[in-house]
Amino acid sequence: xxxDVENAIREIVKTNRAIAAFWKDASGWxxxxxxxxxxxxxxxxxxxxxxxLRLWIHAPDSRCPNAHLILGWANLGALVEGTxxxxxxxxxxxxxxxxxxxxxxxxxxxxxxQSLEPLRQFFQKSIWSSSDDWNxxxxxxxxxxxxxHAFTTRDLGDHDDFKKEIVRYLEFLVDLQxxxxxxxxx
Numbered sequence: 001x002x003x004d005v006e007n008a009i010r011e012i013v014k015t016n017r018a019i020a021a022f023w024k025d026a027s028g029w030x031x032x033x034x035x036x037x038x039x040x041x042x043x044x045x046x047x048x049x050x051x052x053l054r055l056w057i058h059a060p061d062s063r064c065p066n067a068h069l070i071l072g073w074a075n076l077g078a079l080v081e082g083t084x085x086x087x088x089x090x091x092x093x094x095x096x097x098x099x100x101x102x103x104x105x106x107x108x109x110x111x112x113x114q115s116l117e118p119l120r121q122f123f124q125k126s127i128w129s130s131s132d133d134w135n136x137x138x139x140x141x142x143x144x145x146x147x148x149h150a151f152t153t154r155d156l157g158d159h160d161d162f163k164k165e166i167v168r169y170l171e172f173l174v175d176l177q178x179x180x181x182x183x184x185x186x
Contacts, residue, residue, distance in 0.1 A: 005057050008167040012079075013050040015173055019086060020047055022182070029183060030090065037089040041112055046082045049075060053166055059159065069156050070147045076162070076169060077116065077145025080138060084119045085111045087127075087176045100125040116142050134172060141165065 020043035027035045056072030088095050088111035095101055095111065102109040102118045111119070120142065124135040147154040157165075 005163045005166055006054075008170045009050065009053050009057070012053065012166075012170050012173060013047060015170070015177060016043070016046040016050045016079075019177065020044055023086065023090065031093050033096075034090055034092045037092055037110060037112060038086070041086065041089060043082075043086065046079065046086070049079050049082065053079075057163055057166070065159075066156065069159060069162060072162050073141070073144040073156065074148045076165060077141050079169060080141050080172065081116045081119065083173055083176055084116075084123060084138075085114065087111075087180065088119070088122075090180050095122075098122075098126050116145075134175070137165075137168060137172070141169075 023030070023038045024041075024043055025035075026038060030038065052075055053072075056068065056075060060068030092111070096108050100122055102114055102122055109118075116138070120135065120138045123138070128134050143154065144156055147156055
């Protein structure tokens with residue numbers, strides 16, 4: 001499992017690095033609104049958060065195993081949320097006209113300022129097909145990430161569960177990346 005996780009992290013970093021390199025300045029390729037949103041996004045942090053997954057894949061210190069796992073889930077949850085924000089930013093024009101678009105006080109809310117729960121609900125209604133199992137997966141990550149608010153007991157799974165979900169995040173990232181248009185020469 002260790003090699004699988006390490007390979008997955010390498011691919012996650014590589015994929016998020018490619019996404020950041022292309023979409024940070026997609027003027028002339030992406031619609032103006034998408035270009036505006038993506039140019040002010042922090043796709044570079046997706047790379048750093050990807051790199052930092054390595055901090056959590058080794059056995060935790062025996063004095064703080066739960067804290068180690070909670071911080072790992074927070075890291076993974078931030079990546080999932082950032083990936084969803086990037087995807088909706090690319091498709092911002094379509095997102096704004098979607099009947100399920102996130103609206104507050106009569107105004108469309110840009111993806112970059114959304115929290116994970118409204119993003120998940122939007123993806124469930126408008127992006128994922130009934131054959132996708134991403135909604136349940138994102139909900140699981142979200143619940144475990146929210147253990148960062150460590151006042152009550154929450155199901156964290158164990159260290160092996162966490163490592164499996166890193167590998168699954170790579171599948172999620174690649175799935176969303178494949179749905180995004182790129183120029184032929186890219």
